[in-house]
Amino acid sequence: MSCLLRISGESLDIETALSTCTVQPYLIWKKGEPRPLEGKTHRDSGANFAASEADFDELPLQLAEATIFLETHASALARLVATPGVQSATLDLGLAFQEGNIAQSLHFPSTFINLAARIGIALNMSQYACTGD
Template identity: 35%
Template structure:
C-alpha cells in the first residue's frame, strides 16, 4: 500500500478506538504483540490504506487520500477526542527518482490536504524509498541464510 493512515499510542485502547470509528482497519496491533522481527510492539495502533496509487504517482496518492479523508471525516473525528493517541499521520510512500539525471525531487501538498489533516489532527509524512529496494532486501535475505 503506497499511502496509509496510521494511528498509534503507547497506552492507546486500540479496540475502543476501532469500535468508535466503525471503520475496517486493515492492520491492528496491541502493545506486547509479537512483531515480524520477533520483538514485541511497544505501542498499540491501527493502519488503513488511504490510497492504492503506485509509489511513482504521488499526485494520485494525494487525490485519493483527500477523497478518503473527506469520505471518512465523521469517523476520523474521534482522533481529536482520544487522549492516548500520540501519533496520527498519513504516510505517503514514494519511489526516489534521484540519480545522475534527476538531482532533486520535490512534492507539493495542496492546501485542501493540509486543511483536512489539520482539522482531524493528522500529520503528514513522506517516506522515500530507493527504487530497487525490493531487490536489495531480497538479496540481503538470501545472503543471511
C-alpha cells in the same frame, strides 16, 4: 500500499477505540505483541488504514485518493484521533525516489494540508529507493 493512516499510542486501547469507528483498518497491533522483526515487540498499540492504493510513483493519484479518504471519513477519523490514548495520527505517503535523481520536489496542496490538520492528522513522506522497473 503507498499511503496509509497510522493511529497509535502507548496506552491506547485499540479495540475500544475501533469499536465505534466506521472506518475499517487493514492492520491492528497491540503493545507487547511480537513484531514482524524477530525478537522485537510493539511498544504501542495502533491501527493502519489504507488511504490510497496508488503506486509509489503516482503522487498526484495518492493525494487525490487520500483526499477522498479524508473527506469521506472526516468525522469518524476526528473522533478516533481524539480518543484517549492516541498519541500519534499520521498520514504517510510512500514515494519512489528513482535511482539517478539528484533532487525531487513534491507539492502538497494547501486544501489537503488543511483537511488533514482539521482532523488532527500529521503528514509524513517516506521515500524509497526504486529502480526504473
